[in-house]
Amino acid sequence: MGLSEPSARLLTALVEARTGQRCDTAGNWRVESRLGGVMASRGLTDMDELVGRIVAPGGAGLARDVVDAVLNNETYFFRDSETFNHIGRFIRHMHDRIEPGRTLRIWSAGCSTGQEIYSLALLIAEELDGLEGRPVELLGTDVSTSAIRRAERGEYNQFEIQRGLPVRRMLRWFEQQGESWRVQPALRAMVRFRSHNILEAAPAGFFHLILCRNVLMYFPGPAREAALARFSDALVPEGGLVLGAGETVLGRSDRFRIAEDFRGIYEHLTDFPPRAARLG
Numbered sequence: 123m124g125l126s127e128p129s130a131r132l133l134t135a136l137v138e139a140r141t142g143q144r145c146d147t148a149g150n151w152r153v154e155s156r157l158g159g160v161m162a163s164r165g166l167t168d169m170d171e172l173v174g175r176i177v178a179p180g181g182a183g184l185a186r187d188v189v190d191a192v193l194n195n196e197t198y199f200f201r202d203s204e205t206f207n208h209i210g211r212f213i214r215h216m217h218d219r220i221e222p223g224r225t226l227r228i229w230s231a232g233c234s235t236g237q238e239i240y241s242l243a244l245l246i247a248e249e250l251d252g253l254e255g256r257p258v259e260l261l262g263t264d265v266s267t268s269a270i271r272r273a274e275r276g277e278y279n280q281f282e283i284q285r286g287l288p289v290r291r292m293l294r295w296f297e298q299q300g301e302s303w304r305v306q307p308a309l310r311a312m313v314r315f316r317s318h319n320i321l322e323a324a325p326a327g328f329f330h331l332i333l334c335r336n337v338l339m340y341f342p343g344p345a346r347e348a349a350l351a352r353f354s355d356a357l358v359p360e361g362g363l364v365l366g367a368g369e370t371v372l373g374r375s376d377r378f379r380i381a382e383d384f385r386g387i388y389e390h391l392t393d394f395p396p397r398a399a400r401l402g
């Protein structure tokens with residue numbers, strides 16, 4: 123059942139080519155256990171046979187399912203909860219700065235199964251008074267089609283719903299349906315999802331805030347730098363970029379600086395490279 127070294131190498135190359143993610147498939151029990159599900163659904167018992175089917179003609183669909191299965195989709199509501207306090211204040215700050223009536227646009231790149239962007243919707247609806255009727259566009263994207271399908275359904279099991287959501291919020295914004303909890307239509311209507319690969323051009327238009335948390339950490343340096351450049355191209359001047367707790371733009375992009383008043387948020391520079399650096 124284990125992966126031979128050549129098959130592991132092929133799988134690693136496939137995942138990196140499709141997603142930019144460098145994952146160590148060799149000897150990785152989690153990868154093997156995740157692939158177990160794909161194999162069972164295709165009646166396969168041997169990992170090398172699975173890899174053989176991927177490279178054979180007609181293997182594209184299987185390759186997509188395998189990449190989906192190998193991706194790390196770990197997420198939960200209000201992950202790094204302190205950061206959400208700063209994000210809330212940043213959204214309010216943007217709202218106060220842009221023209222009334224103009225749509226405030228937020229993009230969660232690598233949104234996984236939706237908890238991150240639903241947390242933002244909930245924050246806007248509950249704590250920011252819906253931004254007093256300002257149109258808000260919340261876009262969640264992910265390369266994993268199965269994650270996006272789940273995000274669109276907005277349905278979570280008991281374990282998932284309790285991760286990061288206090289009972290009060292769970293009862294207010296989700297409806298119990300048998301064993302699972304489904305997002306209320308009012309919250310669902312605030313969010314749009316679509317498949318998108320961070321290795322490709324950003325969705326059209328400009329955003330005031332981009333979240334790309336716990337995604338770029340698995341990218342090799344050049345892919346990370348290219349992704350940061352694309353985020354910069356998609357952000358309004360002084361827009362915000364939020365990365366995961368262990369991630370940074372420092373040394374990877376000169377188009378951002380740490381936002382002084384909003385911890386965990388990088389402010390998009392209007393003028394890059396920064397003037398001081400250019401003079402030096």
Ligand SMILES: C[S@@+](CC[C@H](N)C(=O)[O-])C[C@H]1O[C@@H](n2cnc3c(N)ncnc32)[C@H](O)[C@@H]1O
Binds near residue numbers: 235266269336337
């Ligand atoms: C660890 S989860 C993080 C989810 C969420 N941002 C959070 O911090 O809780 C990483 C997500 O990034 C997605 N991902 C990986 N590579 C990607 C790429 N090239 N383009 C878009 N999404 C990607 C994965 O499918 C996964 O859902």
